Amino acid sequence: MDLNFTQEYVDFRDQVRGFLDTHKDQAPAQGDRSVRSKKRLAWQKILLENGYAARTLPSEYGGYGAEPDALRARIIAEEFARAKMPGGISGQGINMLVPTLLELGTDEQKAKYIRPTLEGEMVWCQGYSEPGAGSDLASLRTAAVVDGDDFVINGQKIWTSTAQFADMMFCLVRTEPDAPKHQGISYILIDMKTPGIEVRPLMTMTGFAEFNEVFFTDVRVPVTSIVGNRGEGWMVANATLTHERGMLGDPDAALSRLRQVADIMQNEQVDGATLMDNQVFRDRLLQLQGEAYAMKMNGMRLTTAASEKKSAGMAGLLVKLQGCELNHQIAELAIDVMGEYGMLFEDSPFIRDKGMWQTAYMFDLGLIIGGGSAQIQKNIISERGLGMPREPKPAPGTFKAN
Amino acid sequence: MYFGLNEDQTMLQDSVRRYLEDASELEAVRGFAEGDMSLANNLQDGLLELGVPFVLLPEALNGQILGGLGMGVLEAALIQEQLGRHVAPSGFAATYGMAVIGLREAGDEDWLSQIASGAAVMGVGMTEATGGREGAGLTPKGDKVSGRATFVMGAENATHFLLTTGEQLVVVKRGAAGVSETALTMIDKTRHTVTLDLDNAAAHLVAGNNHAEAQSRMIDAGRVLLAADSLGAAAMMLEKAVDYAKDREQFNRPIASFQAVKHMCAEMAAKLEPCRSLVWYAAYAQDNVPDEAPLMSRLAKSHMSEVGKFVARTSTEVHGGMGFTDLLGLHYWFKRIGANRQLLGGPQAVREEAAKLQGFVA
Numbered sequence: 001m002d003l004n005f006t007q008e009y010v011d012f013r014d015q016v017r018g019f020l021d022t023h024k025d026q027a028p029a030q031g032d033r034s035v036r037s038k039k040r041l042a043w044q045k046i047l048l049e050n051g052y053a054a055r056t057l058p059s060e061y062g063g064y065g066a067e068p069d070a071l072r073a074r075i076i077a078e079e080f081a082r083a084k085m086p087g088g089i090s091g092q093g094i095n096m097l098v099p100t101l102l103e104l105g106t107d108e109q110k111a112k113y114i115r116p117t118l119e120g121e122m123v124w125c126q127g128y129s130e131p132g133a134g135s136d137l138a139s140l141r142t143a144a145v146v147d148g149d150d151f152v153i154n155g156q157k158i159w160t161s162t163a164q165f166a167d168m169m170f171c172l173v174r175t176e177p178d179a180p181k182h183q184g185i186s187y188i189l190i191d192m193k194t195p196g197i198e199v200r201p202l203m204t205m206t207g208f209a210e211f212n213e214v215f216f217t218d219v220r221v222p223v224t225s226i227v228g229n230r231g232e233g234w235m236v237a238n239a240t241l242t243h244e245r246g247m248l249g250d251p252d253a254a255l256s257r258l259r260q261v262a263d264i265m266q267n268e269q270v271d272g273a274t275l276m277d278n279q280v281f282r283d284r285l286l287q288l289q290g291e292a293y294a295m296k297m298n299g300m301r302l303t304t305a306a307s308e309k310k311s312a313g314m315a316g317l318l319v320k321l322q323g324c325e326l327n328h329q330i331a332e333l334a335i336d337v338m339g340e341y342g343m344l345f346e347d348s349p350f351i352r353d354k355g356m357w358q359t360a361y362m363f364d365l366g367l368i369i370g371g372g373s374a375q376i377q378k379n380i381i382s383e384r385g386l387g388m389p390r391e392p393k394p395a396p397g398t399f400k401a402n
Numbered sequence: 403m404y405f406g407l408n409e410d411q412t413m414l415q416d417s418v419r420r421y422l423e424d425a426s427e428l429e430a431v432r433g434f435a436e437g438d439m440s441l442a443n444n445l446q447d448g449l450l451e452l453g454v455p456f457v458l459l460p461e462a463l464n465g466q467i468l469g470g471l472g473m474g475v476l477e478a479a480l481i482q483e484q485l486g487r488h489v490a491p492s493g494f495a496a497t498y499g500m501a502v503i504g505l506r507e508a509g510d511e512d513w514l515s516q517i518a519s520g521a522a523v524m525g526v527g528m529t530e531a532t533g534g535r536e537g538a539g540l541t542p543k544g545d546k547v548s549g550r551a552t553f554v555m556g557a558e559n560a561t562h563f564l565l566t567t568g569e570q571l572v573v574v575k576r577g578a579a580g581v582s583e584t585a586l587t588m589i590d591k592t593r594h595t596v597t598l599d600l601d602n603a604a605a606h607l608v609a610g611n612n613h614a615e616a617q618s619r620m621i622d623a624g625r626v627l628l629a630a631d632s633l634g635a636a637a638m639m640l641e642k643a644v645d646y647a648k649d650r651e652q653f654n655r656p657i658a659s660f661q662a663v664k665h666m667c668a669e670m671a672a673k674l675e676p677c678r679s680l681v682w683y684a685a686y687a688q689d690n691v692p693d694e695a696p697l698m699s700r701l702a703k704s705h706m707s708e709v710g711k712f713v714a715r716t717s718t719e720v721h722g723g724m725g726f727t728d729l730l731g732l733h734y735w736f737k738r739i740g741a742n743r744q745l746l747g748g749p750q751a752v753r754e755e756a757a758k759l760q761g762f763v764a
Contacts, residue, residue: 001686002404286753290705297679300405318672378668388658
């Protein structure tokens with residue numbers, strides 16, 4: 001156990017701080033999430049040039065070409081958070097598509113897509129889930145049929161975030177209808193301006209449309225849009241699904257949210273006593289603090305494992321399940337301590353923190369369900385982590401709806 | 403930056419594990435629970451051979467050579483985790499954990515040297531400092547002490563008891579005039595605790611004058627060690643549940659293939675694994691991050707207590723009716739975790755202390 005950084009890393013931290021200090025004025029506001037913001041795109045360019053975005057990706061495709069180093073990555077994340085300055089653009093294009101193309105894309109695909117994606121000029125959405133294919137993703141039915149030099153696509157995707165802004169979609173479609181379900185899927189890249197694509201916003205319980213439904217009617221894309229071989233799309237996609245799970249559940253974010261709740265509890269009064277004076281609330285806060293620190297230390301273990309290029313085993317598998325649940329419970333406590341004020345929403349007078357806690361409470365529930373539901377996570381933990389057997393597959397037609 | 407165990411720590415833990423796998427078998431634990439002291443005596447000797455009692459003991463103090471290994475609470479926690487894993491009847495947490503830390507911090511090389519030579523084995527009574535119940539508490543008068551010390555830990559092989567009068571640390575000799583002892587029947591029969599009634603008993607005042615600090619350090623470390631004990635016990639209960647589920651068949655398949663059962667095991671693992679990191683860090687902090695040590699000790703103790711309770715209950719349920727029987731002996735782990743939860747303060751009391759530390763409450 002040695003929580004000190006060697007001189008090399010201390011120097012690197014100074015370097016990051018120096019960069020942040022001299023570039024303060026060029027950074028967009030932290031809340032600036034708009035996809036086409038000029039300031040954000042300019043910031044992304046600066047980050048790419050200095051190795052604070054796409055740090056380990058090959059320079060020939062616009063990355064910085066540094067050796068992977070989990071400690072440097074952690075230092076960068078810590079210093080950007082400390083300076084309250086936004087890091088590079090993240091999104092499904094950068095986090096999921098680019099690693100996939102690097103591994104399995106053709107030279108032409110790499111040359112065409114990676115650089116504009118890293119620069120934020122080309123925005124991607126992910127077309128995986130369908131109304132009938134959620135946890136059982138491999139049962140997807142959106143069909144791509146070859147006609148001359150084109151695939152002709154018909155079907156529907158759902159839970160497609162950023163589809164309304166996206167230039168492109170990386171999409172799973174069924175190309176071999178007669179093959180077993182995992183072997184009949186292909187991974188293709190679709191230009192969102194292609195005729196026959198309709199994007200409809202999907203309003204959720206938060207009152208926002210964080211997702212969309214995307215409908216395909218005779219959408220024609222060239223057969224060269226495929227990544228990997230026909231029928232191998234499941235394998236292609238799985239490389240990126242592991243990336244997605246690693247993205248969620250940042251323990252430092254949970255601790256900082258918890259501090260926000262503690263602030264509310266220390267500053268708001270009911271009947272002349274602060275909310276913190278209420279022992280039940282206080283105990284709930286401390287319970288969550290214990291859990292949040294456990295997750296923080298678990299995260300340190302993951303960083304060490306990553307820096308040694310070792311699998312963290314169980315410590316890694318549990319992050320999505322526990323991290324999302326923890327955040328949900330923190331929001332729940334914030335709402336409970338605020339009592340009646342906790343139910344105010346949108347632009348209500350007297351609202352606290354702009355209603356963010358109700359939004360977080362609901363959005364975190366969405367995260368518990370999405371990206372591999374809590375139940376799917378428990379299957380993964382028990383099968384890959386504990387070596388328990390998969391549930392046997394029943395013969396087709398065993399279960400019939402009454 | 404490296405968050406994890408080094409090679410020496412891993413080796414230490416492995417050697418204790420290998421020793422206990424043979425020495426502290428369930429049948430021997432059962433014997434101890436039924437009143438046969440031989441396992442506790444064997445462990446006292448066996449752990450001595452491994453050097454376990456010397457882990458926290460300094461090499462030298464105030465010019466006196468003690469011959470200890472001078473390691474930290476993290477190493478002690480790794481040992482304690484193994485003791486919990488094997489529900490071993492050992493007073494290690496009290497005698498070679500808390501007592502050594504208290505005497506070291508106060509600066510009493512004489513008692514430490516007696517511990518080093520094996521002449522003194524110390525039980526520890528700190529309950530009065532972590533939440534004195536009605537009727538408990540010691541009053542010093544000159545070199546005598548009177549009153550009651552409750553829930554004194556490490557009574558298995560103790561020759562002496564290290565106790566607190568609230569402000570001072572004192573040592574009394576077991577069985578001396580004015581020291582009467584009542585054995586407590588705990589739900590956990592793998593360890594012994596006693597209540598001491600002192601009536602003008604001879605009290606050796608521990609040397610040094612920073613007793614308050616010494617006492618805090620030993621309670622902080624003691625709580626980390628209890629958390630480590632529960633970590634080991636809970637990890638074993640999870641392993642037993644998974645093994646049982648893979649073995650047990652119903653409806654012509656192992657029950658480990660039913661999602662209802664798998665999810666119970668996954669929940670145990672997902673809650674338990676982060677506790678390991680928290681216990682490591684809390685233990686490491688005791689010697690290396692003094693600012694965080696008191697808070698981390700309390701968070702580790704209280705959080706581990708909650709997760710331990712969940713694992714104890716859930717593992718028992720995975721075992722079905724067998725988990726409820728005495729045949730499997732799973733209940734020894736269940737009860738050990740249950741006792742650890744209350745010793746040196748239950749989770750609510752410990753969290754309240756953590757709230758005070760952070761200025762959340764006066």
